Amino acid sequence: MLTLEEGTHWSPPVLLLLPLSPQPLIPENYDICNSNNSSNKEEDEYNFRKKSGLFCIIAGIEHTGTTMASSLEMNAPDLYGAFELGLLLSETPGGFRSVEPPVFYAGITAPVTNYWWGLNNSHREELLEAKCHAEQYNLLRKYSPIYEVHNSSWIVDKTPRYYQQLYSIMQRTPKVPVIITQKDDESVFRSLGKRGVSKGNITQYLALFNHELELSQKHFPERLFIMNQTAFTEDPDAVMVDLFKFLGLRWDTSYLTNDAFNQKGDLLG
Numbered sequence: 001m002l003t004l005e006e007g008t009h010w011s012p013p014v015l016l017l018l019p020l021s022p023q024p025l026i027p028e029n030y031d032i033c034n035s036n037n038s039s040n041k042e043e044d045e046y047n048f049r050k051k052s053g054l055f056c057i058i059a060g061i062e063h064t065g066t067t068m069a070s071s072l073e074m075n076a077p078d079l080y081g082a083f084e085l086g087l088l089l090s091e092t093p094g095g096f097r098s099v100e101p102p103v104f105y106a107g108i109t110a111p112v113t114n115y116w117w118g119l120n121n122s123h124r125e126e127l128l129e130a131k132c133h134a135e136q137y138n139l140l141r142k143y144s145p146i147y148e149v150h151n152s153s154w155i156v157d158k159t160p161r162y163y164q165q166l167y168s169i170m171q172r173t174p175k176v177p178v179i180i181t182q183k184d185d186e187s188v189f190r191s192l193g194k195r196g197v198s199k200g201n202i203t204q205y206l207a208l209f210n211h212e213l214e215l216s217q218k219h220f221p222e223r224l225f226i227m228n229q230t231a232f233t234e235d236p237d238a239v240m241v242d243l244f245k246f247l248g249l250r251w252d253t254s255y256l257t258n259d260a261f262n263q264k265g266d267l268l269g
Helices: 041-047 048-052 066-073 093-098 103-107 119-128 133-143 143-147 158-172 185-193 199-219 228-236 236-247 253-257 261-265
Strands: 055-060 154-158 178-182 224-228
Touching: 048 133, 055 066, 055 158, 066 119, 066 154, 066 178, 066 236, 093 103, 093 119, 093 133, 119 133, 133 143, 133 261, 143 253, 158 178, 158 199, 158 228, 185 199, 199 224, 224 228, 224 236, 253 261
Parallel strands: 055 154, 055 178, 178 224
Antiparallel strands: none
16 A cells, blocks of 8 residues: 655645635735735635645656546546646746746647637636736636636646656645656656656656655655656555545545546546
8 A cells, every 4th residue: 555755754735624614716916926915814715625626646757657647536526627737837927928848838728628728818827927926827717618617626736847857836826736657667668668768767757756756755855746657556546545545535446447537537528
């Protein structure tokens, strides 16, 4: 059974009722970026998750199981997202325009029928003009057709490349839990090598992954869950029980069929 790092104790990053409560949009007259809305700064940071509507982040070296992890998680009620997002690859909202590769910027306006976000150009510009990431996410929920259909859903941000800036991203998203998918080094070399990635680049990816993960584990151990693909292959139910417990959710074995997730997609075409 997969557990957290030895010596750490599991505790849910946020206490949630089951099933998840609908996440309302923040009122327009509320300064979503002002950390002084609450008299208790720690409490206000805790509310980044509510202000943004961001339920969790999923990251990992490409082809280590991020898509599988996100689809299994989104079988749960009131959780949904698109293929990838990438908002947090820029330290500021306006910098998202220049994020590499350009597929992230383009994906915001690609249609939901292609499993992207479906914003129009003017709404994308509004995201770029946001004052902070929490406001960006809230605007995404306001404008994406995904959340017109699934209007009570929280955002699941699955962006594998976040692993390259993991520590910085966790600093900018207080209290948001992060799922990291991981394969052994040999499997990563084999998987990426088949896709034409050089051994030198794979070595660099792994070094950066391990550096960012070690730094993040040191500072945010209670917010990290490492989903090891070997453990998942051997006992998927056990791993998913632990993962859902980490998120404050209840796992249902039927989610392994992805039927509930697929039904959500059917509603979007």
